[in-house]
Amino acid sequence: MTGGPSEEETTAVAATDPANELRQMILGFVPTQILYAAVDLGVAEELADGPHAYGELAGRTGTDPAALRRLLRALAGLGVVTQLDMERFELTDSGRLLASSTEGSVADEIRLSVAPELWRAWGALPQVVRTGSVFRDPVDGLTAHESLLRRPGPAAALRAGKAAGVGEFAAHAAAVYDFSVFGTIADLGGDDGTLIAALLTAVPGARAVLQDLPEALDTTVATLKAAGVAERCETVAGVLGESVPLGADAYLLNNIVRDLDDEDASALLRRCRAAMAPAARLLLVETLMPAVLTPAESSAYGLTDLNNLVFAGGRERTRDEYAQLLAASGFTLTATVAVPVGEGMPDYHVLEGTPSENPGSR
Structure with missing residues (x-):
């Protein structure tokens, strides 16, 4: 006769119990708020230089010592803090990324998430x-x-987050798609200039014009200067789609169309089409939604797609859906080129659109 289930077996059952799994999902907002508190109160910054007793840390952060200790214990449960003894706590490797001063910090992402x-x-x-x-x-x-x-703070964080993502694939995009055939590239909504700087670096003979909101251009100019390409890139203040620069050989939209519904996306693309010569090309840098999602792909595509709808009204699209959108806007989808990306990132592609004889409905 055997005894009851071991502690390991009980834990395994609890971990796989459907009701328990749902409860963990229900409480998903709690870790987010705990991490935000660590960032907002400056706890991560103060612990970045090494372990501290919670009482001393409370003095540095202007918090109640007893409440701070409870927060630190919760952070230990999330794996971002280690409790060394009754008094002292220190950051783990992942916890260090909560500090804004750390390279690769996720502090801005956490602030945006709440x-x-x-x-x-x-x-x-x-x-x-x-x-x-x-x-x-x-x-x-x-x-x-x-x-x-x-709002200046969130706007800067959004742009910084996009720039970090672009930095992961910008150089690869220049390697897999031949941008050298274009004398002038118009980057519409180019944010901080990370992508166009990489393209101009890869194609020394090219020039560019980058259009974005006035408040974005100071950072853009700094990026271009740091890359040594500022003299080859004109920056133009403007609202995306209200006026499109004329005469470019390629019109680049990086992660722009995904933030728009079909009606607004088509309106923007038709404005680009009206500004383009027949030999010019439209280049979209976007992820492509698989036609059928596996469970493993759902977090990269399904949840992102839903967030696009909730957050901005946009959507992820399959290759066929992009082809239909381009056709309705006066283009033919002539190429989709996969861009190598880092592990954990969704697949990016350069989608090439060629002006069609039918400029699309206006």
């Missing part, structure tokens, strides 16, 4: 699914994306 605009939008998910339309604030009519871009 932005009230984002939480309100996700709180309206049932409404969004019922209507198929992005949530807009009832007071100002803005999407969460539009609202965050109006």
Whole structure:
């Protein structure tokens, strides 16, 4: 006769119990807020230089010692802090990434993840699914994306996050697609210039014009100067799509179309089409949604796609859906070139559109 289940067996059952798994999902907001508290209170910054007793740390951060100790214990449960003894705590390797001073820090991402605009939008998910339309604030009519871009701090964090992602594949894009055939490249909504700087570095004979909002261009110029290509790239202040520079050989939209619904995306693409010569090319840098998602792909594509809808009103698209969108906007999809990316990142592609004889409905 055997005894009852061992502790290991009980733990394994609990871990695989469907109700327990759902409860863990239900409490998913809790770790986010715990990490945010560590960033917002400066706990991670103060621990970045080594272990500290929680009482001393409370003095440095202006917090209640007993409450801070409870926060630190919770952070230990998340694996970002280690409790050394009754008094002292230190950051783990992953915990160091909570400090803004650490290279590769995720502090800005954490701050964005708890932005009230984002939480309100996700709180309206049932409404969004019922209507198929992005949530807009009832007071100002803005999407969460539009609202965050109006606040300097979140806007800078959004741009920095995009720049970090672009940095992972920018050089690879220049290696797999032949940009040397273009004399002038127009980068519309080019943010901090990371991608166009990589392309101009790879193609010494090319020139560029980068268009973005005025508040983005100071960072753009700094990026271009650091890359040594500022003299070959004109920066132009403007709202995306309201006016499109004329005369470029290629029109580049990096992670732009995914933030737009089909109607707005087609309107932008038609404006590009009107500005282009017949020999010019449209280049979209986007992820391609698999036609059928596996469970492993769902977090990279399915959740991202839903966030696009909730956050900005955009969507991920399959290759066929991009082909249809381009055709309705006066283009033929003539190439999709995969761009090597780092582990854990979704697959990026350069999608090439050639102006068709039919400029699309206007």
